[in-house]
């Protein structure tokens with residue numbers, strides 16, 4: 001068998017729904033491993049091929065139609081350590097005729113790739129088999145790539161990117177994310193729900209992660225056998241990446257000869273959302289999270305450079321886009337300052353998590369800080385997606401916060417002096433809803449600055465726009481009614497990706513100035529301490 005590394009651009013660009021951003025895989029430096037089933041394996045040849053890259057002849061989708069040889073191509077992760085070795089092993093296994101084995105667990109399509117001797121090498125998760133995606137094999141399919149997925153802030157088809165990003169950002173294996181890449185498989189039998197209509201079935205894009213031998217996952221055990229270090233390291237990663245999905249099943253447990261067990265974090269598809277969202281941290285209530293960071297951990301956190309990490313993502317995972325990168329910068333900044341103020345992991349995690357009391361979900365402390373920081377920017381914040389119905393009026397009533405009630409909607413004055421406005425916004429959900437959508441009215445002190453088109457653009461994809469002029473008290477009132485789709489319970493996320501660069505920098509500066517007071521307030525609460533009372537051994 002000849003295994004060759006290809007620096008060419010072997011496949012046609014991967015596109016998705018026309019209204020959605022293109023995944024710019026054409027910009028990426030593809031490296032391809034070709035292998036053929038009818039030739040014998042020659043490992044010495046593999047090494048030679050790596051050191052002497054050569055071009056593949058199979059450079060178009062048309063060629064692929066006539067080429068039945070299996071291929072695997074690294075799209076993201078070719079510079080990451082230990083990725084190539086994993087891909088070579090998978091390539092050899094596939095060349096020997098080994099078939100991917102579907103995993104029964106998980107909501108998405110996942111496949112174990114085994115070597116000829118039966119050892120599992122890696123886990124592949126095709127992006128079109130994610131939960132809700134059209135080729136999902138577990139009855140959860142039907143949607144196009146690029147639409148909001150299980151989490152409103154992460155699009156269908158983009159979890160694989162994030163799995164790779166988590167590995168790239170886990171510097172020196174601090175949290176122990178297994179080697180992960182985004183790859184393209186061709187001529188491999190993954191699931192297709194409607195073969196007749198699927199013309200692109202000759203290849204699939206998938207995340208590929210090194211399989212980790214394990215004894216159980218964290219859901220099978222209580223946390224008392226887990227090492228403080230493992231919990232802290234995984235928690236630090238989750239905070240940086242705003243992981244929305246750190247449930248116990250996503251932490252594998254390896255029992256050593258002695259306690260404590262080693263923890264391995266997997267499944268990072270719901271990290272790095274496009275907007276601030278509600279993270280889920282299983283470790284939040286584990287006693288280890290309430291133990292202060294040790295010197296080495298504090299040193300690691302101090303040395304984290306959010307801007308360098310942002311550059312790393314831009315160069316190594318370019319298709320991820322700027323919004324998730326901003327979430328990374330914001331969360332890393334938050335972590336660094338929180339740790340410097342002496343907060344423990346549990347306190348930091350709690351500040352990032354929304355408060356759900358069974359009926360209402362309130363913004364997290366982190367989200368409230370961002371709302372306040374945005375309110376202090378000069379520009380009116382009308383494109384925040386916290387607003388589902390907007391009305392504007394140049395009639396100023398500066399002394400009043402709530403300026404009235406109309407058709408069941410509360411009316412609030414809004415200008416840049418009125419920083420309390422966005423605190424009020426947390427009460428939006430309690431206002432009477434129209435057509436089952438939360439509703440509010442905002443009065444703008446400065447109508448000319450209101451980019452009405454921008455509002456319409458923001459909501460156009462999924463909403464009904466009603467732009468009807470009316471008059472109130474002699475003042476022109478423009479009305480824009482939009483229904484925010486029900487992504488989550490409240491249909492709301494705080495977006496930070498829409499700001500211009502300069503505005504973003506100003507926002508970050510304001511955000512950082514707000515942090516010390518918030519940390520002091522958090523430290524004055526003693527919530528996490530009671531957890532230390534639980535009986536556990538470390």
Ligand SMILES: Nc1ncnc2c1ncn2[C@@H]1O[C@H](COP(=O)(O)OP(=O)(O)OP(=O)(O)O)[C@@H](O)[C@H]1O
Nearest residue numbers: 103105106107108110123178209210211212266267
């Ligand atoms: N790197 C790995 N090493 C060992 N097992 C793994 C690895 N990655 C995933 N698995 C296992 O593969 C199965 C499916 O993986 P995973 O849970 O990540 O899929 P998913 O569809 O994204 O799941 P979920 O519904 O929890 O989001 C699980 O049993 C998981 O434990």
